Amino acid sequence: MWHAGPVGRRGTGGLTDETFRFDGWQAAVLGPLLSPAAHTKSAVYRLKSLNKKTNPGYVIKIYAENPPRKEEIDALKLVGQYVASEGNTNSVAMTEAKGITMAQMLQKELAKLEETAGTRTEEQQKEKRNQCAKAFAEKWRIKVAQKAAEIAVTKNILHGDLNWNNIVVDGDKIQLIDWEHYLTKGKDQRFKTDVNAILKDLEMVWDSSITKINASYKSSKSSGAKSSSAKTGSPKFSSKASGSRI
Numbered sequence: 001m002w003h004a005g006p007v008g009r010r011g012t013g014g015l016t017d018e019t020f021r022f023d024g025w026q027a028a029v030l031g032p033l034l035s036p037a038a039h040t041k042s043a044v045y046r047l048k049s050l051n052k053k054t055n056p057g058y059v060i061k062i063y064a065e066n067p068p069r070k071e072e073i074d075a076l077k078l079v080g081q082y083v084a085s086e087g088n089t090n091s092v093a094m095t096e097a098k099g100i101t102m103a104q105m106l107q108k109e110l111a112k113l114e115e116t117a118g119t120r121t122e123e124q125q126k127e128k129r130n131q132c133a134k135a136f137a138e139k140w141r142i143k144v145a146q147k148a149a150e151i152a153v154t155k156n157i158l159h160g161d162l163n164w165n166n167i168v169v170d171g172d173k174i175q176l177i178d179w180e181h182y183l184t185k186g187k188d189q190r191f192k193t194d195v196n197a198i199l200k201d202l203e204m205v206w207d208s209s210i211t212k213i214n215a216s217y218k219s220s221k222s223s224g225a226k227s228s229s230a231k232t233g234s235p236k237f238s239s240k241a242s243g244s245r246i
Contacts, residue, residue, distance in 0.1 A: 027051065028060065028093065036165075040064060046096060058083050063090040075179035078157045097177050099170030102144075106136050106164060110213070126214045133210045140169075141206065145199040147174045152193040156185040162202050164209065 019027050031048035042063045050056040061068070067090050076082035076094055085092035113132055117125055144167055152158045159166070160181030168175040183191040192198060 075182040097168040097175040102164035158183040
């Protein structure tokens, strides 16, 4: 079991070199923050070491207030990502998904688009952003739906929130993270394994995100925010930007 060390309950501030006790004597030391700093409900850190083993390949998710729900832990176990947790603490350890999120990938593409804006008018730039996002979605939509269907068939669990923040890409490898809203076979009527049915639901989520890209970009410029995304003209994709879950 995990025994929380000096970290305790946390807000959005960064933590470094803090220790979590494992089985009362093993130590898990926090490394860098991996989740967006703007997230207020939880934060994900890479584990620097576990039981004196450096770079064990795990991350720890620390919640600002409440412990992780039993349902989330059950989902992590079903998909093989669970490492450890303790019901009375506000953290859960899991295997690390290597790569970058699709949200980060699209942000990079949009940033490049802003750098090459040249003499384009704002209306022309809006159209370019939409084209960029649609091409990005088209490239990945079938691959992601197939991955979700594969997990649903083999593990009887369907991811319930396939927004771009919850999909990690490493080369050709696709990994799904953040299983808080999962659906299971025999318990949820919306559970499905058909690729086309999953694809239809996924497209509703992604289309909603695409329609908000220009609005998000305009908001970041008008607010005068000094974040890196505002400087590059890239919108921020919150985990609830889709407005719906599958």
